[in-house]
Amino acid sequence: MSLLRKDPIVGRWTIIATERARRPAAFVDPQSTVTERKDCSYCQDIDAPGVYESHGVKVINSSSPILDDSKPFERRGHGLYDVCHSYGSHEIVVETREHVANMADLSLDQIKTVMQTYALRMQTHSKNPFIEYVLAYKNYGVAAGSRNIGHARSQIMAVPVLPMRVKDKISGAQKYFDYHERCLFCDMVSQEIKNKERVVVENEHFVVIAPFASRFPFETWILPKGHHCDFVEGIVDSADSLAAIMKDILLRFKIGLNDPAYNYMIQSSPVKNPSSFKENYHWHIEVMPRLTRVAGFERGTGFYTCPIPPEMSASFLREVDIHART
């Protein structure tokens, strides 16, 4: 069991591992590891039943969950602090039956099934009245926060509070909408496509850009051209197009940047009160290689420094020949 604790100053929540906590010594010099097929627990359990399965994609409960629904969700005080049982759900999406590490190497059909699986699990979790937000994301490689490289998988977290960063995005988009009566993201899509210099690639339904105020080298966002606040509705008619552009950008990272660690995070609207986000929020995916470390300046201010301009990142990624290896 873990706890959810709230920072009393900025209101940020942290999940604190308690019973299954690792020993302090375990944090000193952790080594990166590559798991071979013979040692891969996902391969060993490939025929074990999951929570959900479709075309070789399987959802299982995390074997070391940091969120669980074994106890009811109740917030309580602890002196001036706020704490609650870390209620929620922590699932692993095993993306393939094969021992393939990088999503970039999966087929388009397989990637499409993974995306549709995220949507189905989001729908299921959103029916739980205690769940406020569902995040589907991937950590690939040790620098991206994964314990090892081996079998392609991603994670789905369903949490009982609205995370700070989601609140910030919604509140920024809302301010723009209040003033302009237009969606900020739709305007960004138009401006970026017209301007071209930060566009990495586009297809029928999506455009990948290096964002104007990129925090990291080669940071990219997959922006849907059509307006939907919600990933689940958003991909109904565009899952093929999303799989194609996801594979494209991941191949550009793999080939152009020498198989770097990366994260992607699906930024959908909160699952409660969808009507209040319908006009002003616009789902999207942040995809970013992990090549630099965040330093004290960023930590101390929330002010990032990006050592190369996003226009240069975009131009570099545009020029990667992804057909050389596909």
Add this chain to the structure above:
Amino acid sequence: MSLLRKDPIVGRWTIIATERARRPAAFVDPQSTVTERKDCSYCQDIDAPGVYESHGVKVINSSSPILDDSKPFERRGHGLYDVCHSYGSHEIVVETREHVANMADLSLDQIKTVMQTYALRMQTHSKNPFIEYVLAYKNYGVAAGSRNIGHARSQIMAVPVLPMRVKDKISGAQKYFDYHERCLFCDMVSQEIKNKERVVVENEHFVVIAPFASRFPFETWILPKGHHCDFVEGIVDSADSLAAIMKDILLRFKIGLNDPAYNYMIQSSPVKNPSSFKENYHWHIEVMPRLTRVAGFERGTGFYTCPIPPEMSASFLREVDIHART
């Protein structure tokens, strides 16, 4: 010259390097390096004049500044985006004339001079009408964002906009003050000292705690017992005490965690309109080893997961025998 660009969604600023941008290939597999005395540029230039000098501590302008005041500060639009010249100041504090890497190994007098130097430079920068915030901070080790380990130094950044994270802290502290008519930080200090389990060490003027909602293993905050919003005023009568507790906590990291990479960030109030922060804000220092990587869940939500409880971090750090090597 660099640019300051604002994320239109959450309002976060990024400094984008432009002319001196590194080549994309430079981000692939950067290696950590240790600089020996014979190759150390700080040792070679130790007698060159600085911007400020006192008792072996020297402030110099960064040789590759990401902020500079060569052009006036002017915000402008770029379609729907905001951008400005990255106006400001980027200084390096060379903490000793000797080739010593870790501040933990400096004398108390030397550390005290470093802290007083931060205060003096903050005072100077705060007189510039275009400067809104000054951050003094340290990156020690590659995992903390430093390019190499070699000569003890820290950095001072003076920026022309109020960073997002500073705004968040002030707004949280303000809400608490509005309701309770008491300082949130003063209440935290009382509760933590009474409760004891998250206290690592305390002395006459300061207490070091592992914060209740710690984001990282062994994250600590140095909290002043006396109420001041501002670092400069805050250390007038307590610089000896601050040097002692800073050395103490850095030695606990060095001995207990095998010389880890770490950051510290001095969290003082904004430099303009000090009277509006006087009652509700309380300066402090965040000090944290860098033992884990931030993963997709944290990036996607601002929701952290800390793999060990802060009570266990505090107890581990309390038990480190710092006199074994001092």
